[in-house]
Amino acid sequence: MRKIPTQPRAAATIDAIIEAAAQVLRKDGEEALTTAKIAARAGVSIGSIYQYFPNKDAILLALIRRERELIAAEVAARIADINPQSGEEVVRAVIATLVAAFRPRRKRRKLVAMMAALSADRDDSGVLLRDRVGDLIVAASRRRPDMVSRPLTPTAAYVLTRAVIGAIRSAVVENAKILDTPEFEEELCRLATAYLRG
């Protein structure tokens, strides 16, 4: 971020640029994602892009981060909302939210997931998201001892979150229609609860 946007107009410009990048990515693909196209679609000049982003990559990173923050916020909100009667309920809520988060805007989500792989080294928002989900489950598992038959070690938390999110990621990237079926969600919950139960 080159500038701290103080004026509200600037914030709108930044949003427009990120949104434009998402749309161009969706419409024309990654190869065709040029600064000129982003600027045109955002309705700003190329110069304006560089007023707020140090380079083209930064736009993509911002897009990836934004998408992930939305997902993280949704999961957190959902967890906060429920008053779980059992540990399973927490798991079910997290998984339902994650799956739901990837269902709409499928193509965008897919592309973001694909691009994110490339930026993995420069951007740890993916790890952050997964760890945050892991923390939520660990916290829940502490509140509800009935949920787990054994204490959730860091390794177990790691495996659980990566497995669940990895399966969803696969479904998104592979264009699997499975993502829309209730069975998929059901099986994910089974996987998680079976694992937690031991």
Added chain:
Amino acid sequence: MRKIPTQPRAAATIDAIIEAAAQVLRKDGEEALTTAKIAARAGVSIGSIYQYFPNKDAILLALIRRERELIAAEVAARIADINPQSGEEVVRAVIATLVAAFRPRRKRRKLVAMMAALSADRDDSGVLLRDRVGDLIVAASRRRPDMVSRPLTPTAAYVLTRAVIGAIRSAVVENAKILDTPEFEEELCRLATAYLRG
């Protein structure tokens, strides 16, 4: 592939090019992966590259496919080798092989995994690999009814393979040192067997 290499010399050249691509990718990163560098490292002229590959992307695809084929072959060989006394043994063998496959040449594996994400649409070798692993487990589960408490539906097989491979992929891409620990492998096995048991 522009030509079907009949002569052994041609096959050696192709191998050299793919290997060179892997080395350049590893040493200089994705951005610096140019045809000129690949040719130089492979010890051939740029023209020769285009004798065997229609374009640069094809080299990368070939690299990705080769890596995956190696892994698939290893898994298949391991399964064929064992005479499982129980279903769990099959699962354990598959997981051990997968984890072992990603342990050496870490950086290359990571980069291939990252690049593969980009090519997901043009290349289904990833889906093929995962499905093959799934098929092996399904076949094993048929041979050893003790392994599963219920028939393994396609969705269940999908979730199981994507979860396991997704977790390994995460560990590789996130540079997680966890990949080298026996606990990681142990937890993956636990995840799989718990899920299969129901």
Added chain:
Amino acid sequence: MRKIPTQPRAAATIDAIIEAAAQVLRKDGEEALTTAKIAARAGVSIGSIYQYFPNKDAILLALIRRERELIAAEVAARIADINPQSGEEVVRAVIATLVAAFRPRRKRRKLVAMMAALSADRDDSGVLLRDRVGDLIVAASRRRPDMVSRPLTPTAAYVLTRAVIGAIRSAVVENAKILDTPEFEEELCRLATAYLRG
């Protein structure tokens, strides 16, 4: 110059801009001499620059002119100060002043000399300075016939001033440590007096 600065505040702003340009030039080099940097260092907005200068080049020209005016003023003052007992004394005074003028702020002087070369066509302040120095010597040579063995023709005056200033310029641009030695000044005086004497 876009405006004739009547208010003292404006004059201060103009000075600040020119000084800022000199500092940026010195610190970051010619390539990095941007209007944004000049404005920042001068503590004014970019808009204010264009209030007083029609374009970037004008700032540089103003800087070059200012430096030269300072030198010309110094030489004139020095000549006016002395009451020469001989022609040689005049020459010595001019040369001493010129060399002394280039000794401090060496890097700035050097850069100004280098930039000035580029603007030679649009800016005749260099010719003016050299001609003024020439005129001073011619005038002195008239007052003190002992100084020259022959009347100083325009060509001779031209050669004399360009030779002396050219040698100093070379020393400045070549970073020659020679500039600081008394021998250098001494030799310049010798050159001039020998030439004048015929």
Added chain:
Amino acid sequence: MRKIPTQPRAAATIDAIIEAAAQVLRKDGEEALTTAKIAARAGVSIGSIYQYFPNKDAILLALIRRERELIAAEVAARIADINPQSGEEVVRAVIATLVAAFRPRRKRRKLVAMMAALSADRDDSGVLLRDRVGDLIVAASRRRPDMVSRPLTPTAAYVLTRAVIGAIRSAVVENAKILDTPEFEEELCRLATAYLRG
């Protein structure tokens, strides 16, 4: 230089590029000296420029060096040619050659001199040329003790060469018609011989 030109065709291309740069510089000025124009005038593609020059600046440097090498070669050849009967003859020969070297292709020479100022820091060919001329005179002064009344110290040689070349440079850059007059050359010789004589 990016490549060592082995093929004669490559040498021709390099020459064409340098010559094209000189022509564009002459016709359109420094600001308009773009790689595209150079390539077009040279009759090659832009890519070919970068096959032989690492960047645009390098073309200009090559041009500057070439011009200076030509001059240095001329001076050396002339000195070698003559069998001086007196020291003055050497000086006269050097000065005549230098002045003659700057007389034709005036505009190009002027522009090269102007651009050279900018590159002074990155390119010492100017210092080299001047020092070489100085060495020639020092050598001559040793062979012909009648030429000088005192041994030529390094400082004296420095002052002499810079003064003479500085005066010529001024005449070129200032568009002085004086350059074409015999008086100018005459006065330069006078300056040099008077100085040498003491």
Added chain:
DNA sequence: CATGAATGAGCTTTCATTCAT
């Protein structure tokens, strides 16, 4: 008068690809 966000023309440079040798 001062500001600085917005502009966009136009630059340099890269590199996949071709094809004459």
Added chain:
DNA sequence: TATGAATGAAAGCTCATTCAT
């Protein structure tokens, strides 16, 4: 078949300048 010089489209990015506030 192998070569690698030549190509040139096209990209990212800068920065002098404007003008609405």
